[in-house]
Amino acid sequence: MAVERDLSRPLPSADDLLVLLAVGRSGRFTSAADNLGINHTTVSRRIAALERAVGGRVLARGAGGWELTELGRTALDAAESVDAVLRGLVTGHRTGELEGVVRISATDGFSAYVVAPAAARVRERHPGITVEIVATTRRASQQRSGMDVEVVVGQPQVHRAESVRLADYCLGLYASRTYLGTHEQPRTAADLADHGLVYFIDSVLAVDDLDQARTIAPSMHESVTSTNVFVHVEATRAHAGIGLLPCFMADRHDDLVRLLPSDVAVRLSYWLVARPEALRRPEVAAVVESIKAVTMEERDALLGQL
The missing domain is CATH 3.40.190.10 (Periplasmic binding protein-like II)
Structure with missing residues (x-):
């Protein structure tokens, strides 16, 4: 049996659906506004208009931003269809091009x-x-x-x-050949106490797994530290100390030597x-x-x- 539409309720606007699509992707009105080139107030107004048209809430505030309700997910499907049609008009004959x-x-x-x-x-x-x-x-x-x-x-x-x-990837200890020419090469983990460590800045490191990796050489004092792993590699190549480096980055440089591979291999x-x-x-x-x-x-x- 066909369901009659409530004629007192306006049809959803394609523009309003596209605003919902932007909010659904980012979870925030401000990000959606930036992406669409409109202001935050316009986003809020269009979401309110869409909710009047569909007869219910399409978004609910969550701990991480705006989340889609069940009705919102249904509306989002329609929004994605509208978006696909519009993109098809723009791409024209270029079938399959994204x-x-x-x-x-x-x-x-x-x-x-x-x-x-x-x-x-x-x-x-x-x-x-x-x-x-x-x-x-x-x-x-x-x-x-x-x-x-x-x-x-x-x-x-x-x-x-x-x-x-x-x-998975691996962190290992590396030193430059020049560094090893002027410092005694560590043969055991205990020998690492005589060397400086090149790694992340401990006080600003927010990733638990990377923070725990520091415990493999707790006796080492900090030498050069940075928030950028490319700085770690270059500081190690410049003989600043022994670097705890991603193997896939360090192994690209012939002037770096991996140390104690059997004893120090942090798998993340x-x-x-x-x-x-x-x-x-x-x-x-x-x-x-x-x-x-x-x-x-x-x-x-x-x-x-x-």
């Missing part, structure tokens, strides 16, 4: 050696996709404001998001985190699949087995 901006947050090394080549591959197939990479080392965000995908170290504790383990893991709404976007899905493919190709290098 467009859009994909924003990714990942650690420095992973950004450079996995995300960047993965993005380049996607761009070869879909020149209409723009990939923005924010290189940072942090925990997975509960709000994921403005980010479609995050790659973090250690299993994330997140709500209303999907997480997948990408790969990379995880990918994204909202389900983001993963349903074809351009995001294409980038994620490319990241997974490059990660698999680099698996041995990540573990320091090359």
